[in-house]
Amino acid sequence: MQREVTLPRRRLLLGVTAIIMSVGVMFTVALRKKAAATPTMDWINETIDGLHYAVLLPANYKSTKHYPVVLYLHQYDMGNYRNGLLKQVEAWFGTSAFRTRHLAIIIVPMLDQIKDPKANFGGKHTGHAWKDATIAALKHVLEQYSADPARIYVTGNSMGGMGTWDMLLSYNARIGSNDHFFAAGMPLAGRHQTANPVEAARVLRQVPIWAIHGAQDAEVSPEWDRTMAKLLSDSPTFRYTEDPGLRHDVWDSYYMRTDVWDWLFAQSSAYETSRP
Template identity: 30%
Template sequence: MQTSGRSGKGPAVPAISFLLLYLAVSIAHATVSATSHPREAHPTPQIQETGFLNRTIEVQGITYRFQVYIPEDFHRAEPDRTADKKNDKKSNGTSGKESEPAPPIILFLHGRGERGSEGMWQTQIGLPQQLRDHPERWPFIVVMPQCPLRHFWTDPDMLQMAMASLDQEAREFHADPDRTYLTGLSLGGYGAWELARNFPHRWAAIAIAASGVFWSYAPDRWREVATLPAEYARHLGRTPIWLFHGAEDTTVVPRQSELMFEAIKAENGHVRLWDYQGLHHDCWTRAFNEPELPRWLLSHRLSQVPQLPPLAERITIPLHPPALKLPTAILDTYVGEYRDSYNVLVATIQRQGEQVFLRNAQGDVNEIMAESTSTFFYPSGSLTRLTFEHDAQGRVTGIQVRDDRHEELWEKKK
């Protein structure tokens, strides 16, 4: 006899299937939920890019490309939450993690030859060059806007763009407003002087190379030579300023820096002027390569400017140290051929009378002069030094070559 669907063991199979299906869906949903929304998950910390980074900014409807430099060991500072930290300490009894200090920041304005719109040419010379050569000296965020062709940094819209670039990067990287610095060279120095006058309470210190307030494209400004430098000096107050100029500069004459030095001195300001003997317009390579410059910047804070004493320091930097006259018997010990670590001939030392010459692998001959009994320099002003090394018996074994970036040993051919 056939039974109906409502009797016997027939209904047990679909009931069990339904229960298994329900459990499978529930488990799958729980797995997806746990994967999509993990409980007490810790977000992966974002790694900050460092080095030279591309940036853009829009000012008055125009987009400008520029660069910002972030030091390799940069740690992003967080906004000050002192009150929150105190509450946290009271609640949990722990000292909490100290926040990273706000980093110092520099606004750098390039020269006339680096103008453009690609956003990168301004990173080739001056301070950006030193960021590559000596990153260990410059623990700063550096903002490098670019002035377009047919414009000058002294144009009001260019000054606005430069400040907007600085403000944008200062906000993004939580830069220290107490350690905000201004630098510029040549045309960029013209712009730096304008920003120094227009925003005198923004800068903890200022460094300007090969520039002034009498623009080469506005010769009529020289008619105000009796009043214009003093006008800038009055706005600056005690803001510390370091000026650099080449004594042989015919593009922006040294008198420009001299006039500003005297004007700031008359106003009891805080100013240094270094005159480089023998250097022409490009004194900025030497200036930004001064190891003291980044230390000098960091020694100043905006909050301390009003307490700075008056200072007017002017120093003449010789092209090279005074040369010693060595006996020819000593000079003769240096004569010979010198090879690098690959046994390639790289230098030949020759003597002519009391003069010593070095011929390099390309055949170029240059005089070298004695700074000491064993160390020689190039009279061109190069930072390279050649130190002759000796063995225990006093025989010359090689030349230790040192420049601003590296050193190597040239062995004397026996």
């Protein structure tokens, strides 16, 4: 009898101990993940028209200089994890190599897709496009800091790649239908779901664009980019890279490449003497 009573108790104690240890391990892992997602750069956090966004100034920023500006548009869901998003982009914009080579102001708008699951930056069939608020954030930064108006760029991946196409159509420095901001753009794994590609090609024929897509992308089809590449095959300002070995996450490879950023920062709208 004594054994029969003692054995279950021992098992119970061992079980409770295992659970406590398991919870402890999970808690430790969670803490490590949280710590790993903590941004290390001096981001400036702002909100405008209900949109939260973060700004990273170049090292040793001086108001007497004029800096290029990069508007970065994130992929779906990342705006819900602000620290994780900033930590992600620090791998591209926060390295000493990037910050030494390209003194630039970086703007990262963050969509709350917990509150609004269909929120997007534009270029999609459905959902609330936060394009106006994103442009308001850009304007606010241009008012606050010393920027080079001829070197304002937009880039983004996945949902942000769709937004990049949309921003380029509406706000390119050449013949944008709205304000003329962007000297060039770089959409990664993106497409436009509502624009007519023939009309889009007409609007963007002289706008510097480097579109990048993975040939094996099963989430966002490369067909839009392939169509634009055909329609703009005679344009000296359009580039298309379709990587045969990559799927959707092309940004993990291409945002780490020096030549990609060198190309973008070499573009300028200063050649224009007039705008329509």
